[in-house]
Every structure is written in C-alpha cells, then in structure tokens.
Amino acid sequence: MSTFRDRLKQAHSDxxxxxxxxxxxxxxxETGDAGSLAKLARVNPSDYRWSSFLxxxxxxxxxxxxxxxxxxxxxxxxxxxxxxxxxxQQLIAESPGEDVHATAREAADAAGSPRVALDRMTATxxxxxxxxxxxxxxxxxxxxxxxxxxxxxxxxxxxxERHRSFVAPFGGLVDLLFAHAPDRLDRIVPAIFTPGNADExxxxxxxxxxxxxxxxxxxxxWRRVENETVRNRLSRVLVEHDPAGYRGEALELxxxxxxxxxxRPYFPNQTYLWLLETYGAEVVEDLATYFRRPDLAxxxxxxxxxxxxxxxxxxxxxxxxxxxxxPNVANRAIAATHLIQLDDGSHAGFIRETLRKGLKDAAGxxxxxxxxxxxxxxxxxxxxxxxxxxxLLVGLADDRSxxxxxxxxxxxxxxxxxxxxxxxxxxADKKKDRRLWATFALAGMGxxxxxxxxxxxxxxxxxxxxxxxMLEVLDAARAARGHVVTREEVEGRVLRSEKKLKAPGAGWIxxxxxxxxxxxDGTPLGEQATRYLLLRQSRSKEMVPDVEARHLAALLDxxxxxxxALALLKQFLGTKHEAADRWTLxxxxxxxxxxxxxxxNRLVQEWADSSRGKMAEYAVQALALLGTDAAxxxxxxxxxxxxxxxxxxxAAAVAAFEAAAAxxxxxxDELGDLVVPWLGFEPGKERVVEAGGKAFRVTIGxxxxxxxxxxxxxxxxxxxxxxxxxxTLDGLKAEAAILKDVAKGQKARLENLLVxxxxxxxxxxxxxxxxxxxxxxxxMRLVWGExxxxxxxxxxxxxxxxxSLTTARDEPYELREEHSWxxxxxxxxxxxxxxxxxxxxxxxxxxxxxxxQLDRPVIAVSDGEKETKISDRFRxxxxxxxxxxxxxxxxxxxxxxxxxxxxxxxxxxxFPASGVEVFLSIEGLYMxxxxxxxxxxxxxCFARGGSVKVGSYTYDRPSRESDERLIPxxxxxxxxxxxxxxxxxxxxxxxxxxxxxxx
Numbered sequence: 001m002s003t004f005r006d007r008l009k010q011a012h013s014d015x016x017x018x019x020x021x022x023x024x025x026x027x028x029x030e031t032g033d034a035g036s037l038a039k040l041a042r043v044n045p046s047d048y049r050w051s052s053f054l055x056x057x058x059x060x061x062x063x064x065x066x067x068x069x070x071x072x073x074x075x076x077x078x079x080x081x082x083x084x085x086x087x088x089q090q091l092i093a094e095s096p097g098e099d100v101h102a103t104a105r106e107a108a109d110a111a112g113s114p115r116v117a118l119d120r121m122t123a124t125x126x127x128x129x130x131x132x133x134x135x136x137x138x139x140x141x142x143x144x145x146x147x148x149x150x151x152x153x154x155x156x157x158x159x160x161e162r163h164r165s166f167v168a169p170f171g172g173l174v175d176l177l178f179a180h181a182p183d184r185l186d187r188i189v190p191a192i193f194t195p196g197n198a199d200e201x202x203x204x205x206x207x208x209x210x211x212x213x214x215x216x217x218x219x220x221x222w223r224r225v226e227n228e229t230v231r232n233r234l235s236r237v238l239v240e241h242d243p244a245g246y247r248g249e250a251l252e253l254x255x256x257x258x259x260x261x262x263x264r265p266y267f268p269n270q271t272y273l274w275l276l277e278t279y280g281a282e283v284v285e286d287l288a289t290y291f292r293r294p295d296l297a298x299x300x301x302x303x304x305x306x307x308x309x310x311x312x313x314x315x316x317x318x319x320x321x322x323x324x325x326x327p328n329v330a331n332r333a334i335a336a337t338h339l340i341q342l343d344d345g346s347h348a349g350f351i352r353e354t355l356r357k358g359l360k361d362a363a364g365x366x367x368x369x370x371x372x373x374x375x376x377x378x379x380x381x382x383x384x385x386x387x388x389x390x391x392l393l394v395g396l397a398d399d400r401s402x403x404x405x406x407x408x409x410x411x412x413x414x415x416x417x418x419x420x421x422x423x424x425x426x427x428a429d430k431k432k433d434r435r436l437w438a439t440f441a442l443a444g445m446g447x448x449x450x451x452x453x454x455x456x457x458x459x460x461x462x463x464x465x466x467x468x469x470m471l472e473v474l475d476a477a478r479a480a481r482g483h484v485v486t487r488e489e490v491e492g493r494v495l496r497s498e499k500k501l502k503a504p505g506a507g508w509i510x511x512x513x514x515x516x517x518x519x520x521d522g523t524p525l526g527e528q529a530t531r532y533l534l535l536r537q538s539r540s541k542e543m544v545p546d547v548e549a550r551h552l553a554a555l556l557d558x559x560x561x562x563x564x565a566l567a568l569l570k571q572f573l574g575t576k577h578e579a580a581d582r583w584t585l586x587x588x589x590x591x592x593x594x595x596x597x598x599x600x601n602r603l604v605q606e607w608a609d610s611s612r613g614k615m616a617e618y619a620v621q622a623l624a625l626l627g628t629d630a631a632x633x634x635x636x637x638x639x640x641x642x643x644x645x646x647x648x649x650x651a652a653a654v655a656a657f658e659a660a661a662a663x664x665x666x667x668x669d670e671l672g673d674l675v676v677p678w679l680g681f682e683p684g685k686e687r688v689v690e691a692g693g694k695a696f697r698v699t700i701g702x703x704x705x706x707x708x709x710x711x712x713x714x715x716x717x718x719x720x721x722x723x724x725x726x727x728t729l730d731g732l733k734a735e736a737a738i739l740k741d742v743a744k745g746q747k748a749r750l751e752n753l754l755v756x757x758x759x760x761x762x763x764x765x766x767x768x769x770x771x772x773x774x775x776x777x778x779x780m781r782l783v784w785g786e787x788x789x790x791x792x793x794x795x796x797x798x799x800x801x802x803x804s805l806t807t808a809r810d811e812p813y814e815l816r817e818e819h820s821w822x823x824x825x826x827x828x829x830x831x832x833x834x835x836x837x838x839x840x841x842x843x844x845x846x847x848x849x850x851x852x853q854l855d856r857p858v859i860a861v862s863d864g865e866k867e868t869k870i871s872d873r874f875r876x877x878x879x880x881x882x883x884x885x886x887x888x889x890x891x892x893x894x895x896x897x898x899x900x901x902x903x904x905x906x907x908x909x910x911f912p913a914s915g916v917e918v919f920l921s922i923e924g925l926y927m928x929x930x931x932x933x934x935x936x937x938x939x940x941c942f943a944r945g946g947s948v949k950v951g952s953y954t955y956d957r958p959s960r961e962s963d964e965r966l967i968p969x970x971x972x973x974x975x976x977x978x979x980x981x982x983x984x985x986x987x988x989x990x991x992x993x994x995x996x997x998x999x
Contacts, residue, residue, distance in 0.1 A: 025073045029066050037111070040076050060090055060103040068107055075111035075118075084125030088876055091128050091136050101137040119145065119153035127876060129172040130179065139176050147187060154188045171201050178209045189214050195224040200233040207241040215241070228257035232271045239278060251279060255286065262293065267300045273307055273955070281315045288322030291331070298330045303953050309338040317347060324354050329361045333376045340384050352388065355381055359392050375407050382411035390415055394422050397437035409437045413444025420449060427457055436466050443473040451477045464539065471547045485551040487519065493548060494532045505534035505583075508575045515563040519555055537590070538583045543621035545590050553590050565592035569599055577607075582618045589625030594677070597623065597630050598737050604638055608646040617652040624656035630677035630738055632660055637745030643889060669758060672749055673768050676742060679735045681773045689732075691724030698732070702777045702801075704743035706736050742774055743850075750778060751851040752892060754824040755979050756913050759787060762815055765822040770803045781849050783808075783838050785825040786815060793829050794819055796838065808837035826975050827854050857982040866970030869961045870941045874920070877937040877988045881929050884922070884937075887987045893920070897954040902927035906957055908950070909980065914973045915945040918980050919957055920987075937988060942967045942980075 021040060028036040074083050083104065090100045101122070108118040122138050129139035145153065154173060170192045177185050193202060193214075198221040206214040222234040235250035254271065261268065272290060275283045287308060291301060305323055308316045316338070323335035336354050343351060359377040374396075381389050389411070396408035412419055419441065426438035442450040451473065458470045475485075494501075504511050517525040517533075525533075529552065536549040545553060553561070565588045572584040585603075588596045600619050607616035620638055623631045635657050642650030661671040680698070681687050687698045688711065695711040708717045720729065760768065769779040779799035786795045797805040797813035805813040815822075827835055839854055841847075865871065888907045896906035896919060904925040910917045921938040929935075941958055947965040949956040958966050969977065 029069045060100050071107035072111040075108045075113040080121040084121050099137040101141050123153040123173045124169050127172045129176040154192045174205050195221045198225050203237045269300050269304050284319045287319035291323035294327045299953050301331045302334050305334050330373045332358050333373050378407045378411050382414050386411050386414035397434050405437050409440035410444050412441045417449050439469045490552050494529050501528050501531040505538045514567050517564050518557045518560045520557050543586045561591035562593035566595050585618050585622035589622035594630045601634050608649050613648045616649045620652045629675040632675040637741045640748045676774050692721040700773045747850045759821040759823040783825050786819050787821040788819045808841040828974050859978045859981040861969045868969045869966040870939050874937040878934050881933045881935045882931050891983045897950050898952050911976045914976050917945045918942050942972050
C-alpha cells in the first residue's frame with residue numbers, strides 16, 4: 001500500500017506539502033507526534049487538499065497506524081462531512097457483525113473530538129444506516145444512545161452546507177427510527193424538521209410513513225420557511241399528501257414567492273413546471289408574466305414553454321403570447337415554434353406578425369448574448385407559410401453569411417412559381433452570391449418553370465459553383481424523365497473543360513504510374529477524361545460523388561477502375577495526407593474494390609490515433625461509399641471499436657452504416673447480417689487454390705483463421721508453399737486481415753443481439769450461419785435455441801463442422817419447419833438440467849464460446865423488489881467520472897439529458913425488442929469534467945421504451961414511483977433485468993469490472 005505522503009503527492013503536488021497545516025498533518029500521520037496534532041490550527045476543512053486525505057484508504061478491517069492517524073487529523077479539523085462520505089461507503093460494504101463505525105469512534109476519541117460531534121455526524125450525514133432491514137454498525141450505535149444523547153445528536157446546528165448537495169440531512173436517521181424505534185420520533189422530529197432545516201426528502205418520509213402523526217410539524221415549518229425554493233418543494237410534498245387540504249394555500253404562497261422574486265435574478269423553472277402539472281390552465285397568466293421577464297434566458301424558457309404547450313394544448317396561447325412579447329428575440333422564436341405547432345388557424349394573424357417582427361429584429365443583429373437567431377426564424381417561416389415573406393427573404397440574398405443566404409433561398413422556394421418574378425432577375429445578376437441564391441431558390445422550387453429557367457441559363461453560366469448547383473437540379477429532373485447521361489454527353493463536358501485540364505488534379509500525382517482507365521466496352525478513357533474525372537471529384541468537399549464525375553464513373557470498366565483506385569490511393573499514401581487531398585479517398589470509394597478496404601481501415605486507425613479525427617471520418621465515409629460487403633462490415637466494426645474512444649470516428653461509422661441500411665430499405669441489424677463478407681469463398685462450393693503444382697483446399701477454422709489442406713495428401717498444412725503466385729499470397733493475406741476485423745466486430749454485435757434476444761427466421765438462420773464460412777464458427781461455438789411462433793423455446797442445439805446439428809447429449813437435432821425462429825439462448829431460458837448438460841458438453845469438447853453465454857451473470861428480482869419502480873440499491877456509490885463513462889459506454893449505455901451547467905442527469909440503455917429502457921441517474925457528471933473528478937450514482941429505474949424524452953435542457957427523467965411510465969421490477973423481462981443489474985455491477989465496480997475506459 002502507498003504511503004499517505006505518496007497518495008497526497010499523487011493527488012496534488014509537492015507544493016501542497018508545503019502548506020503549514022498540511023505539513024503538520026503529514027508529520028503526525030507518519031510519526032504519530034502528538035505535538036503536531038495539537039498544533040493544527042483551525043483550518044477550512046472543505047479545502048480541496050483536505051478532501052483527498054481519504055483517497056486510497058484501506059478498508060477499516062485492514063487499517064494500519066498511518067490510516068488511523070489520517071482519520072484522526074480529519075476529526076481534529078472537523079472535516080465531518082468528508083469523514084461521513086467515506087464512512088458511508090464503508091457501511092455499504094460492511095459484513096454482518098462487523099463494526100465499521102467503531103473505527104470512526106476510536107479515531108474521534110484519539111483526536112480529542114467531542115463525542116457529541118461524532119454523534120451529530122452519524123445522525124446527520126449518514127444516509128445508509130440499515131442493510132436489508134437490519135441496522136448496520138452506525139445504526140446500532142444510534143439506537144444504543146439514550147433519548148437525551150439521541151436528542152443532542154439530532155440537533156440542526158450540526159448540519160454543514162457542504163453536505164446538502166449529496167445527502168438529505170437526517171434521512172437515514174428518520175428511516176432507522178421508523179423501522180426500529182418509532183416511539184423516539186415524537187421527540188426527534190420537531191428538533192430536526194425546523195424552518196431552517198426543512199428537507200423535501202425528510203418531509204416525504206414523515207408524511208408517507210407517519211401519515212397525520214407529523215403533518216403539523218411539516219406544515220408548520222413550511223409556512224415559516226424563508227427560502228422560496230425550499231417552500232415550493234415542501235408545497236409539492238404537502239399537496240401530493242393531501243390535495244384538498246393544501247392545494248389552495250400552496251398556490252397562494254407560491255404566487256407570493258414568485259411575485260417577490262420578479263425583480264431579482266431568480267428563475268424558478270421547476271416551480272412553474274410544478275404549477276403547470278398541478279394547476280393546469282389556472283396558472284396560465286402566471287406563466288405569461290414569467291415569460292415576459294426581460295432577463296429570461298432561453299435555457300429557462302425553452303423547456304418550460306415545451307411543457308406548457310404539451311400540457312395545455314390550445315389553452316396555452318396567453319402564456320406563449322407572453323413569451324412572444326419577450327424582448328429577447330430568441331425567446332420569441334421559441335414561442336413562435338410552439339404557436340405554429342398548435343396552429344388551428346385562429347391565431348394566424350398573430351403568428352404572421354410574430355414571424356415578420358422576429359426576422360426583422362433578428363436581421364438587425366443578436367439582441368442579447370444569444371447567438372444569431374435568423375436561421376431559426378427562417379426555418380419557422382419555411383415550415384409554416386412562406387407566402388407574404390418574399391420581400392424579407394429576397395433581402396437576405398446579399399447577406400454576408402452563406403448559411404443565411406442558403407436558408408433564405410430554401411425558404412423562398414416554398415413560395416413556388418409565385419416567387420419567379422422576384423427570383424429570375426437575380427439569376428443573371430452580376431454578383432455571384434445573388435446568382436447562387438436564385439439558383440438555390442429555383443432548385444428548391446423544382447417546378448417545370450423553375451427547371452426551364454435553369455436549363456436556359458446553364459450554358460451561359462461560367463462559375464463552377466453555380467453550374468454545379470444547377471446541374472444537381474437538372475440531373476435530377478432529367479433522371480425523373482428517364483434520361484441517362486450518355487458517353488457522348490460526358491465527352492462533350494470533358495471538351496468544354498479542356499482549358500482546365502492542362503495538369504493532373506494534384507502535383508503529387510504520377511500519371512505515368514497509374515493504370516489506364518477504360519470504358520465498359522474496353523475503349524481507353526484517355527488522359528483528358530481521366531484528368532476531368534479527378535478534377536471534378538476534387539471539387540467535392542465531402543465523401544460523395546461529384547455531380548459530373550459520377551456519370552463518368554458509371555461508364556467505366558470496374559476492373560480497370562479498381563486497379564486505378566488502388567494505385568492512386570498508394571500514391572496518396574506517399575504524401576503528407578493533406579486535408580485538401582481528401583477527395584482521393586472518395587475516388588477510392590467510387591472506383592475501388594475490396595483491395596482498398598485494408599488500407600482505408602488502417603488509415604482510419606492511424607489518423608484517429610494521431611488526433612486527425614476529421615480525416616479518419618472521411619476514410620470511414622469512403623468505405624461506406626465503396627459499399628461492398630467487406631467495406632460495410634469494416635464500417636460496422638469501426639463503429640464498435642470507436643464507441644467510447646475517438647467518439648467522432650465511431651459516430652461517423654454509425655451514421656454511415658445507418659445510411660447504408662436506409663438506402664437498402666432494411667434495419668441496421670439486417671444489414672449487419674448481410675454484409676459479412678464471403679471473401680474468396682462461394683456459396684456451396686469448396687475453395688481450392690493452386691500453389692507449386694499442387695491443389696490446396698482453403699477453409700476458415702473455428703478460430704477465424706484461414707486453414708489449408710493438401711488435397712492430394714489429405715493433410716493439413718500450416719501455410720501455402722512460397723512458390724505460390726504472389727497475387728494469390730497477397731490476396732489471402734488481405735483476406736486474413738479482413739477476417740480478423742470481421743470476427744472481432746461480429747463477436748461484439750452478436751453478444752448485443754444475445755442480450756436483446758434477437759431472433760432469425762429458420763431459413764435466414766440457415767443461410768447466414770450454416771452456409772456462410774465466416775459465421776459458421778459462431779454456429780459451432782454457441783448454443784442456439786429454436787422457438788415457436790409464440791416465442792417459447794422448444795429445443796436447443798449446436799452446429800458441427802459438417803453443418804449438421806447436435807444436442808447437448810450428442811444426439812442429432814432436426815429443425816422443425818413449423819417453428820419459425822432461431823436465437824442464441826440465454827442461461828435464464830434454460831432449466832438447471834439443460835444448462836448443466838450444455839456446460840458439460842462444451843467442457844468435454846473444449847469449446848470456448850466467443851463471448852460469455854451460458855456463464856453470464858444471472859441476477860433475479862428479489863421478492864422484496866418486485867413492486868419497486870425506483871431502486872436506491874446503488875445510491876451513494878462513488879467512482880471516478882471518466883472510469884464510469886468508459887465502463888458504461890463500453891457496455892452500450894448512452895448519455896441521458898444534459899441540463900443546467902452541462903450536468904448529465906443519467907445514463908440509459910434501451911432494449912427495443914422488450915420495449916424497455918433503463919435509466920441510472922448520476923450526481924456530479926459534467927460535460928467538462930476533469931480526469932480527477934468523481935461522480936456519485938443515484939437511482940435506477942425502468943421505463944417504457946421511448947416514453948422518456950432525452951435532450952439538451954430536457955427535464956423528463958422519472959423521479960417518482962407514481963410516474964405511469966415506470967415499470968415495476970417484477971414486470972421487467974428476466975433477461976433484461978439480469979443484464980442491466982450485471983452491467984451496473986460492472987460499472988460501479990461491484991461486479992468485477994476492470995478499471996478500463998477512462999480515456
């Protein structure tokens with residue numbers, strides 16, 4: 001174990017040790033010199049240097065003298081909240097019969113700390129005083145105090161503001177006494193629940209467990225409390241407890257508090273949300289008053305306005321009209337958004353005037369610290385009715401901002417042919433920006449008259465940017481008429497560009513070393529057309545075919561184009577990989593074949609590791625553009641590889657794969673099945689290669705490595721003879737590299753499909769897993785289940801190398817066609833006898849599954865939790881924020897809503913097949929947190945899939961058991977519950993997780 005000095009230096013620096021008080025603390029910890037402890041002057045115990053004293057501590061049962069003395073130092077300086085936070089973690093892990101609390105008592109006594117200070121710390125700051133209904137050592141200690149001692153311990157002055165943020169003071173004590181000494185509460189409750197110490201959590205516990213017994217105490221403190229936020233929280237509890245008794249008084253008190261707060265920077269969004277939920281249209285004018293506040297920021301108005309519109313519907317108009325009158329133009333845009341969504345025609349005039357005034361005011365520049373809102377106003381106009389706004393939109397054709405010009409042109413297009421008189425003159429204007437604006441506007445219209453205008457202008461237009469925009473529209477219109485661009489048309493375009501084709505597309509290109517391109521009929525493309533192809537593609541900033549290059553590419557012979565793409569990519573590898581030359585990657589995707597896949601895959605990894613994330617994204621997109629099975633399989637593998645590290649690359653891979661699935665009209669999972677590459681194999685055929693005058697059969701082994709067998713000798717060989725053709729050896733080497741990535745990606749994908757209980761139709765499963773050489777090893781190393789049409793498991797089996805099926809008892813298994821679904825079995829689906837039989841079978845044949853299957857952790861809902869909707873099982877668990885994030889995201893959890901100050905309120909995981917989503921709430925996780933920051937886990941709950949909204953400043957996570965979206969734990973599918981609890985065990989470090997993922 002490291003010494004205290006080592007831990008302190010690691011947490012801070014040598015400079016920290018020079019602080020006089022800390023130097024005395026270190027001296028005492030190391031030597032036990034009582035004089036050093038006595039000299040410790042009163043210091044600020046919340047100083048960040050003191051807060052790290054408990055890091056790296058041993059468990060109390062393993063304490064050495066140095067650990068004890070460090071704890072004594074903290075008692076000496078009255079760092080009671082810090083001690084309590086550490087002690088609470090030890091109590092959570094306390095074994096039955098162990099006395100963790102004694103360690104704290106001994107240290108307090110040695111430090112000369114008054115026993116009453118320890119008593120107050122225990123009563124005030126420890127939320128965990130029981131385990132499974134049995135008092136822990138701290139709970140036993142409190143129950144052993146005399147009534148007088150307990151009364152002295154439960155004294156509000158012991159409360160420290162440092163601790164309010166992560167624990168309800170006296171919460172553990174109240175729960176303990178209700179459970180084990182309810183008669184003591186009559187003396188304790190009036191002392192701990194006062195106007196200065198009125199806590200919502202305690203109030204709810206007192207009312208829910210005590211009924212009317214303590215209602216007068218809660219209500220009395222509520223009426224006298226000075227803090228309006230605390231009073232509102234108590235109002236919620238009391239109205240929930242007795243609506244008839246407190247509804248009217250709570251509204252009156254809340255209105256007084258809100259009126260008093262209007263003149264100061266206080267933005268009680270949560271209070272208004274509660275008013276809305278509780279009183280509905282009755283508080284619409286209160287909301288309008290709040291919405292008119294000139295200092296109201298959008299991050300306060302936005303979520304509230306959304307909820308107002310959702311809750312009140314058409315009745316929300318007075319409130320949104322108040323927001324539409326706000327001086328902040330961004331707030332008015334929020335109001336207009338909801339007014340448009342609720343528009344039934346009755347407020348069309350008001351909406352039109354709001355939109356016109358909003359765009360005019362926004363065009364004058366940002367009205368406050370908010371960003372430019374013109375794009376928002378333009379989108380609103382385009383989505384509602386652009387007619388009547390033509391003058392404002394045309395006026396933006398000269399705007400300095402290209403996004404504004406483009407957005408206004410797209411909005412103007414919504415007017416249709418009625419806008420032609422204003423747009424056509426700009427099509428021939430001297431200014432390029434105006435011509436481009438008119439082109440975009442006409443392109444958006446897409447009417448015959450607009451297309452005709454572009455057709456009449458394109459031959460006169462000399463600017464390539466404008467011509468490209470025109471061509472996109474005209475190509476689409478021509479294609480809609482059934483027109484296919486011919487070779488003659490392409491050659492005509494090449495001829496018109498002759499003056500621009502005096503050199504290759506980049507100075508580093510060695511044209512002489514590039515294989516020639518040919519048309520599909522074998523006719524050479526020629527130097528000019530090749531240069532034209534590269535020139536045109538170099539104009540595209542994204543990984544998409546250029547508007548003119550794509551027509552030429554479609555006419556090429558794919559064999560010569562594959563050779564050309566590979567050679568060009570190799571020349572690019574010899575450069576500095578400048579971003580300006582990224583178009584080369586698009587050429588590889590447009591013209592290449594599977595030979596470029598390993599190179600592009602390697603570039604993704606190299607660029608990601610060298611902080612060139614955008615270039616890595618381009619390479620991913622080039623793979624997707626190639627679109628072969630091997631390329632898309634690599635994209636899928638990259639999405640998994642970079643799920644937590646280099647997330648931008650992973651996100652690009654996910655988006656590219658989703659787009660590929662959408663283009664084919666199938667789901668992502670279905671595409672994942674389809675794109676597993678066949679490499680050099682063919683369905684139903686043996687693969688034989690010639691080498692050194694001999695024939696060798698090539699197969700894929702259970703370890704996903706290429707295997708070779710001498711056909712004549714019928715004997716396995718380690719590798720092909722060196723005399724084999726270089727082309728054959730190179731091809732097999734490339735296949736082996738792809739196979740390695742494919743296997744890794746499929747392992748992660750299939751494990752996820754096991755968790756979500758994905759099923760395949762029998763015919764699809766046969767073709768996918770039995771007939772496919774790459775996936776056959778998965779069929780051989782996993783246990784599969786056959787289900788009937790109701791989802792009931794009717795049999796289990798495993799595949800053999802000859803593609804026959806067997807049971808756990810080595811009996812042949814035949815699939816029954818009337819049973820239509822196959823999936824990987826989860827241990828929870830099997831009875832004990834079948835589970836043990838399969839485990840023995842796998843062990844006997846030394847078969848190791850590619851990922852944990854039958855030995856997965858199995859966690860069942862306890863009888864006591866079946867009705868639970870919000871669990872506090874992991875509440876109070878602390879761990880490093882980066883470690884939490886890495887572990888969670890590696891297991892497929894994603895971030896929940898990002899709310900005030902960049903705080904992430906929860907992490908979540910969805911189970912679409914079961915219609916369930918789980919939320920794990922967190923305290924202390926911020927978007928900009930450092931590697932040293934810690935987070936605390938809070939509550940866990942399951943909700944109906946898609947019922948909880950997630951987003952920026954979205955406050956929708958369930959927090960009450962009464963929320964109808966929540967699902968009792970006993971109603972959660974057993975597999976989902978088990979997998980979630982195993983995940984959270986790994987994430988929290990209580991399930992044997994490795995400390996990885998902190999990148």
